[in-house]
Amino acid sequence: MESLYFLIAVVVAIILYSTYTYFRQKRILKPLTEEEFRSGYRKAQLIDIREQREFDAGHVLGARNIPLSQLKMRIGEIRSDKPVYMYCQNGMRSGRAAQMLFKKGIKDLYQLKGGFKKWAGKIKKK
Structure with missing residues (x-):
């Protein structure tokens, strides 16, 4: 019975943490439609968070690749x-x-919004 309570507590903790993370991301990161993104990214730093092989397979023209796995270092x-x-x-x-x-x-x-798979603009491949 105690292990059931422990399991329930763990599941509740995971749900609470996931909910907190979701709402925190919504507060600090503004999602843009492709049109909004396209109209503003030339005046900003355009960063592709995907790994190098994904970037090489195709990326938004003008994007710089800083993979999430390297972000802390870079x-x-x-x-x-x-x-x-x-x-x-x-x-x-x-x-x-x-x-x-x-x-x-x-x-x-x-x-x-929707990531690279929703991008219909110009792309560059290596």
Whole structure:
């Protein structure tokens, strides 16, 4: 019986943490439609959060690749005085990246709604 209570407590803790993370990401990261994203990303830092092989397979023209796995080490490459437009494959990794950037004082954060798979604009492949 005690193990059942423990299991319930763990499940509740996971649900609470997931809910907190979801609402925190919504507060610090502004999702943009493709049109909104396209109209503003040229005046901002455009960052592709996907891994190198995904980036090489195709990326938004003008994007810089800083994979989520390297973001902590390369966070100094991102300026805090300019907006950051970022995207990943479907929008999950850019949410985690936004949390890291927000902790480091970078507040003007935008995400391509739906991620790269929803992008219909020009792309570049290596």
